Amino acid sequence: MAVILRENVEKLGSAGDLVQVSRGYARNYLIPLKKGIEADSKNIALVEIQKKHARERAERHQREMGELAGRISSTELNIPVKVGSGQKLFGSVTAHDISDAFGRAGIVLDRKQIHLEAPLREIGTFEIEVRLGLGIKCVTKVNVVSE
Missing domain, CATH: 3.40.5.10 (Ribosomal protein L9, N-terminal domain)
Incomplete structure (x- = not known):
């Protein structure tokens, strides 16, 4: 049958x-x-x-994810953090913090889509990989600056 x-x-x-x-x-x-x-x-x-x-x-x-990847790649985030003496961060910048910063920039991302090997613990510019699914990946710049 x-x-x-x-x-x-x-x-x-x-x-x-x-x-x-x-x-x-x-x-x-x-x-x-x-x-x-x-x-x-x-x-x-x-x-x-x-x-x-x-x-x-x-x-x-697939097209929408490609367009979103282009918007993410062209976005450069500034994340202000509190620092102590010697430019030492109080805490660290996590995927959740980066996700919130994208939300303020008008791009909704889940923290699980942001790939960090370890939380960011120093001031500087970092390239962060964002995995959108379906094999689509993009890289964005995150500037960790003092408040």
Whole structure:
């Protein structure tokens, strides 16, 4: 029996795949648990339309992430921190602080997207990598300055 998978099924296929399975497996497992639907011409056409829309959404998301990467690369952040004698920082600058600075600049980023090997503990200019997902990475400059 031909079945179109609605979600990934281990050792069988991924969502949207057209697979051949036994009637019992389809009738007793895949269809009742909404993991698959019977493959007729109407359902096949519906799945093709859904795949097309998913591709378009993925391409649009990819374009938006590319534009965001360009905005991030062109942004240079200044983060003022309190310093003591000898230009020694009180505390450190973390990914959370950098995320807040991006928010003030109008760019919303999660702190997990900002890749820091270690918190910044000194005054200076640093190049920070931002990972946006889908393999898109960009680098921005962060200036840690005294208040």
